[in-house]
Amino acid sequence: MLCSQMFFPTLREVPSEADVVSHQWLLRAGFIRKTTSGVYTYLPLGYRVIKKITEIVRQEMDRAGGQEVMMPIVQPAELWQQSGRWDVYGDEMWRLRDRHDRAYCLGPTHEEIITTLVNADVHSYRDLPLLLYQIQNKYRDEIRPRFGLMRGREFIMKDLYSFDVDHAGLQISYEKMRQAYNRIYQRLQLSYRMVEADSGAIGGSASHEFMVLAETGESEIVYCDACDYAANVEKAVCSPAAGAEPEECGEMITISTPGLRTINDLAEHMQIAAQEQVKTLFYTSDGELVAAVVRGDRELNEIKLKNALNCNELLMADEAVVRERCGAGFGSLGPVGLDVPLYVDLEVPQMAAISCGCNRDDFHYSRVKYGRDFTATAVLDLRSAEAGDPCPHCQGHLLKMRGIEVGHIFQLGLKYSVALDATYLDKDGQQKPFVMGCYGIGVSRTMAAAVEQNNDADGIIWPMPIAPYHAIIVPVNANKAEQWEAAWRIYQQLQELGVEVLLDDRDQRAGVKFKDADLIGIPLRITIGPKSLQEKQVELKKRWEGETHLIAIDQVAAEVVAIIEQASQVKMG
RNA sequence: CGGGAUGUAGCGCAGCUUGGUAGCGCGUCUGGUUCGGGACCAGAAGGCCGCAGGUUCGAAUCCUGUCAUCCCGACCA
Numbered sequence: 198m199l200c201s202q203m204f205f206p207t208l209r210e211v212p213s214e215a216d217v218v219s220h221q222w223l224l225r226a227g228f229i230r231k232t233t234s235g236v237y238t239y240l241p242l243g244y245r246v247i248k249k250i251t252e253i254v255r256q257e258m259d260r261a262g263g264q265e266v267m268m269p270i271v272q273p274a275e276l277w278q279q280s281g282r283w284d285v286y287g288d289e290m291w292r293l294r295d296r297h298d299r300a301y302c303l304g305p306t307h308e309e310i311i312t313t314l315v316n317a318d319v320h321s322y323r324d325l326p327l328l329l330y331q332i333q334n335k336y337r338d339e340i341r342p343r344f345g346l347m348r349g350r351e352f353i354m355k356d357l358y359s360f361d362v363d364h365a366g367l368q369i370s371y372e373k374m375r376q377a378y379n380r381i382y383q384r385l386q387l388s389y390r391m392v393e394a395d396s397g398a399i400g401g402s403a404s405h406e407f408m409v410l411a412e413t414g415e416s417e418i419v420y421c422d423a424c425d426y427a428a429n430v431e432k433a434v435c436s437p438a439a440g441a442e443p444e445e446c447g448e449m450i451t452i453s454t455p456g457l458r459t460i461n462d463l464a465e466h467m468q469i470a471a472q473e474q475v476k477t478l479f480y481t482s483d484g485e486l487v488a489a490v491v492r493g494d495r496e497l498n499e500i501k502l503k504n505a506l507n508c509n510e511l512l513m514a515d516e517a518v519v520r521e522r523c524g525a526g527f528g529s530l531g532p533v534g535l536d537v538p539l540y541v542d543l544e545v546p547q548m549a550a551i552s553c554g555c556n557r558d559d560f561h562y563s564r565v566k567y568g569r570d571f572t573a574t575a576v577l578d579l580r581s582a583e584a585g586d587p588c589p590h591c592q593g594h595l596l597k598m599r600g601i602e603v604g605h606i607f608q609l610g611l612k613y614s615v616a617l618d619a620t621y622l623d624k625d626g627q628q629k630p631f632v633m634g635c636y637g638i639g640v641s642r643t644m645a646a647a648v649e650q651n652n653d654a655d656g657i658i659w660p661m662p663i664a665p666y667h668a669i670i671v672p673v674n675a676n677k678a679e680q681w682e683a684a685w686r687i688y689q690q691l692q693e694l695g696v697e698v699l700l701d702d703r704d705q706r707a708g709v710k711f712k713d714a715d716l717i718g719i720p721l722r723i724t725i726g727p728k729s730l731q732e733k734q735v736e737l738k739k740r741w742e743g744e745t746h747l748i749a750i751d752q753v754a755a756e757v758v759a760i761i762e763q764a765s766q767v768k769m770g
Numbered sequence: 771c772g773g774g775a776u777g778u779a780g781c782g783c784a785g786c787u788u789g790g791u792a793g794c795g796c797g798u799c800u801g802g803u804u805c806g807g808g809a810c811c812a813g814a815a816g817g818c819c820g821c822a823g824g825u826u827c828g829a830a831u832c833c834u835g836u837c838a839u840c841c842c843g844a845c846c847a
Binding site for chain 1: 771779782795800804805806807808809838839840841842843844845846847
């Protein structure tokens, strides 16, 4: 491709709407343009990257036995009403009506369609397992689209759905996908981690997320410094240190704490360390008031609480409601003498002497003991994991980092097949519901994640397997015949060797061409300049290293091919 | 939906307090000189000042409404 003919509108300045690096670079380098909030157009370079990513995904899905289908984006409401998700999905579902006023949505995911499809045409255990996948646009009317491609309202997603006869079959399909996902992210050359995850609204049992490691990631993950345990903090198990029985302490006492409302207030003014306090948080669980208690220096994990309560909606309680039930406002509340279902974190019963609110404004209790002064509806793991916590699987300790969720695999089980009455006949002629799994990869988000992880002050540094082009040839001055002829010859050679190559034939100064080459992140740059050309040499620069090497002009094509081959290798392990 | 901010040329911004029909840098076009890391000179094109009302002789500027975009939060395959 000749640069003079290529549509890649690069920008010198950062558009003001972008403030994460991937968004900035993708806009500046001319890979994407915003069409409306959360909806983007992929320009030629951007679309080439998308195609590279989807091709890797496609190959690995096919290798694992998947078959690609194309499903509709416009989906009828009835299908979603049958599964019960038309109402559950809420405002995030992008709904529309046709001229007859019939309701539809733009598919946020395709469980309903695929399950209905498979049910219509798969009737026997002999046809299972079946793995079907799609790579398409999906739609979620996000409350707040942000970070460019990272959280859009229209996005490209690969979803594979597995149908098995039983749970053992699902385990096999799930394992195939897990391996396929590892291969995919290795081939994409992204630094990633597979973590245990909460399955959230999708439902089902086991679930893993694939996180591209990046400071700007929206997800927090913990991982063990000794074994391979890793989990989303939403999911990470907190096992309390196996401590001795808590020591005895004297009778509970009441202390006056005028104006002291927060954990920090008590720590500062009363010299009560945060880990000697508890915080009592009030929620309404499907309309009913509940309280949760964690140690003063811990964070309550709302997802764990929500899972424990098995409720649909969990909201922070209104202060007026709490005051009416408990007799005090936020800042003076505690678990003693409460007439509210009480969920207590595992650590709390281990505490020697607890300080907490007294359910009376401006007073606190001290020397409170669990079991003696209050008891819980349930004692369970409720807090969020933190760096330094003991690993739940070994003697190691947890470390924390951030990640971008680029893949998520779920064991759905019977959820959708039962809801949609999707069954097959087993060996004994019995009707059985399909046992399902679903496996997603955010393709457009993966492109953003790759940039997030591979850039420098000059622009993007594409990993070879997903670079829009492998190499770019830059004649310093294309008006000089000998430079142009050398450039053209190398260009022809590389094309014949199957290299995806750009030739910057624009009538621009060298600096402009270098800046653009760096900005769009082409891995290899071949520079043809007057001095080296006299020695029958050209310069070769690897974008990811920055140094240039002189190389004989008739060897450069072979060298470029060798480098591409080497840089495209899957880094296994 | 709550909080904050911004809409002025393709991009980045000034002008608004103190009303007088719009300016800078980059980019674009023409000509010339240049030519190894975003050149220089000369000229030019390009704006319904987000939209709709209102105040006023007169509104980018003041008032009201509305729409859009971005940030923080709640939310999240």
